[in-house]
Amino acid sequence: MDAVLKYVPQKYLPETYLNVRIPGLGLILALILILIVGFLARNIVGSKIVHWTDRIVNRIPLARIIYVAIKQLLQGVFLPQTRAFRRVVMVEFPRQGVYSIGFLTGVSKGEVQNKTAKKVVNVFVPTTPNPTSGFFIMVPEDEVIPLSMSVEDAFKLIISGGIVSPSECNSSSTR
Incomplete structure (x- = not known):
């Protein structure tokens, strides 16, 4: 990181005044520069x-x-304040006998609800490891299995591909 010091004029280096070389000064200056750039980028x-x-x-x-x-x-x-994903659910998807974690996003209304015999809910099933893509499915409400895990824990589980397990709170009541 001393390569950063090449861009600092000699008259501003502490070595000029103290006659002592300070190890790691380049790293410290680089970190300060990154913080300043990050602050400016985020705010202004x-x-x-x-x-x-x-x-x-x-x-x-x-x-x-x-x-x-x-x-x-x-x-x-x-953004936590939007609450777009109301709760974590499990649905049989993409075929019967295979379950996927999804997020309840709302209740189907209008023509969709009028064409089905059962009450239908909207579920977003994210893909692993990129949860910003996924599948929007409409599922009969009685086929949706509510889970007690938080939305954050569900995202950890999905992004990790099942490696990171959520904390098992109330596991006996979900069975």
């Missing part, structure tokens, strides 16, 4: 870039549809 520059990108993409017809859909999905996944 970053918000302007996001706003500018939104304006440009919203002017492109097909890109707007895709961008808005992905943006809403990511906000639902990563």
Whole structure:
């Protein structure tokens, strides 16, 4: 990391005044620089870039549809205040006898509900290891198995491909 010090003018280096070389100074300066750039990107520059990108993409017809859909999905996944994923459920998917973890996103309404004999709910089944893609399925409510794990624990389980198990709270009551 002393390569960072090559870009600092000699008159600003402590070695000039103290006649002592400070080991790791390049690393410290690099970390400080990263923190400053991150702060600026997140607060000042970053918000302007996001706003500018939104304006440009919203002017492109097909890109707007895709961008808005992905943006809403990511906000639902990563912003806790949206509560897009109401609860964790298990459904038989993609075929009978095979179960997948999904998230209850709402109750089907309108034409979908009118065409089915049973009450149908909306479930998002994310893929592993990228939970931002997945399958939207409509399942009869009586075929959905509610789970007691948190949305966060379910995402850990999905992203890890089943390697990270959620904490088993109330495991006896779910059986």
